[in-house]
Amino acid sequence: MTYNNLPGLHVSVEAGIATVTLDHPPLNLMDGVLLPSLRGFLYRVHDDAAVKVIVFQSADPEFFVAHGDMGYLTDPEALPAATNAAIAAAPGWDVPEGLNILQALSEDVRNLPQVTIGKLAGFARGAGNEFLMSLDMRFAAIGRSGQAQPEVQMGILPGGGGTVNMTRLIGRARTLELILGAELVDAELAERYGLVNRALPAKEIDAHVDALARRIARLRPEVISAVKTTVNAMAPAVPLEAYAVENTSLYAAFGDEVFELADKLLAAGVQTREGELDYERISNSI
Numbered sequence: 001m002t003y004n005n006l007p008g009l010h011v012s013v014e015a016g017i018a019t020v021t022l023d024h025p026p027l028n029l030m031d032g033v034l035l036p037s038l039r040g041f042l043y044r045v046h047d048d049a050a051v052k053v054i055v056f057q058s059a060d061p062e063f064f065v066a067h068g069d070m071g072y073l074t075d076p077e078a079l080p081a082a083t084n085a086a087i088a089a090a091p092g093w094d095v096p097e098g099l100n101i102l103q104a105l106s107e108d109v110r111n112l113p114q115v116t117i118g119k120l121a122g123f124a125r126g127a128g129n130e131f132l133m134s135l136d137m138r139f140a141a142i143g144r145s146g147q148a149q150p151e152v153q154m155g156i157l158p159g160g161g162g163t164v165n166m167t168r169l170i171g172r173a174r175t176l177e178l179i180l181g182a183e184l185v186d187a188e189l190a191e192r193y194g195l196v197n198r199a200l201p202a203k204e205i206d207a208h209v210d211a212l213a214r215r216i217a218r219l220r221p222e223v224i225s226a227v228k229t230t231v232n233a234m235a236p237a238v239p240l241e242a243y244a245v246e247n248t249s250l251y252a253a254f255g256d257e258v259f260e261l262a263d264k265l266l267a268a269g270v271q272t273r274e275g276e277l278d279y280e281r282i283s284n285s286i
Contacts, residue, residue, distance in 0.1 A: 001048040001121030006037040010059070014136040016052040016217035018114075023059035026273055028158075030127035031069035035101065037129070042108045051222055053213045054112070057119040064120050066130025066276050067150070068102070068160065071244060073262035085190065093257035102127055102160030106134040110237060113225060115216050119209045120145045120187075121202060125279065133169060136228075138195070139209055141202040147195055148184045154265065155258040159250030164242045168235075169189035170194045178190035184280050202220045261286065 003011035008024030020041060024034045045051055054092040060062045083101040087093075095104040109131070111114060119130045121141040125148045132147070140147075143145055149158045149166070153186060157163060167175045170193045178185060178193075187199035200208055216224065268282050269275030275282055 001050065003041060003043055003044060004185070006041055008034040008037045009041060011041065013051060015214065016050065017213045018048075018054045020053045020056045021059050022056065022065065024173075025060070026179050027271065027276055028060055028063050028128070029069045030056060030065050030067065030102070030131065031071065032078065032085055033172040035082050035105065036085035037210065038184070039086045039093075039101075039105055039108060040110065042105075043090035043093060044139070045114065046112055049145070049221065052219070052221060054114050054116045054148065055119060055209060055213050057133075058122055059247035060122060061144075062273075063122045064118075064124040064145075065130075065131060066123060066271075067126030067128055067233070070262050070266055070271050073154070073259060074266065084126060096240050096243075097224070098247060100247050100250075102130065103206040103243045103247060106161035106165060107240075107243075108135040113221075113222060115228070117209060117213060119205060120147070120196065121205060122146075123148075123276065123279075125150055125184075126158070127160045127164075130158060130162045130165065134161060135163040137197050137212075138190075139205055140190050140199050141205045142187045142199050144202050145187045145190070145196075145199075146184045147190055147203060148182060148280070149179050150182045150279065150283055152180060152263045153182050153286070155251045157250055157254075158255075159246060160169055161243060163247070164238045166195075168238055180255065189233070234235060240244045 010021040010023055022028050035044060069078060075160050086101050095101060116135040118135040119136040121144045123146045129147045129149060129254045149162050151158050174193050190196040191199040262284050268286060270279060270282055
């Protein structure tokens with residue numbers, strides 16, 4: 001299997017491990033480039049028997065995926081274009097009725113036969129954190145990582161599986177706290193709440209994830225499949241109806257106020273590198 005022609009991604013396969021490096025400057029936005037490339041990769045790797053483990057990481061030391069493109073809120077053509085490109089990247093994979101393309105991406109990841117691992121050493125907000133939460137495992141670098149769902153400050157809610165998968169991972173009360181509070185969560189709190197498997201010193205995260213991926217990759221595929229199938233039976237997937245409720249609530253929230261807030265955030269520097277490093281202060285001042 002080849003993994004060429006996936007803009008924004010570098011994919012290498014060695015010893016049963018596919019390492020996917022997100023490299024879409026300046027911020028690794030989940031936009032009309034990265035979204036189709038990720039879905040195209042998932043489509044190709046799904047049936048690649050040579051790959052047992054997939055590790056997602058970022059080439060950017062400060063951002064895993066900054067968030068979804070705010071052009072989705074300011075340009076009426078941006079989201080439909082990204083959606084169509086992502087659908088074309090995975091021919092034959094339908095987007096379930098009532099779901100949007102970001103929710104479909106979450107389910108595409110969760111349905112992979114391979115074990116998926118996220119290595120977080122930067123910020124993952126919005127759609128970036130939603131993608132991260134859909135992976136089987138997540139490891140975060142102490143002092144460098146941050147996770148947040150800031151959508152309420154734009155007058156909407158997480159609409160890429162965020163409400164669904166966060167509740168699945170950490171429970172109702174903590175999900176309400178983090179989504180309504182729009183707090184940036186560091187590695188230690190993420191570990192304590194269950195957003196990540198472990199918080200690790202930044203200098204140790206690469207070696208830890210690499211060793212874990214190699215141990216898993218040495219297993220027979222039948223063993224990996226049996227374990228994933230059994231664990232999934234003990235912790236069943238959220239029904240698609242939950243995504244549909246999220247999607248309906250998301251689009252019900254859209255209105256002039258949302259678009260005005262998006263314009264104000266952009267004017268204040270959000271979606272620039274400097275602004276993204278100070279996102280919470282900027283958004284709290286609007």
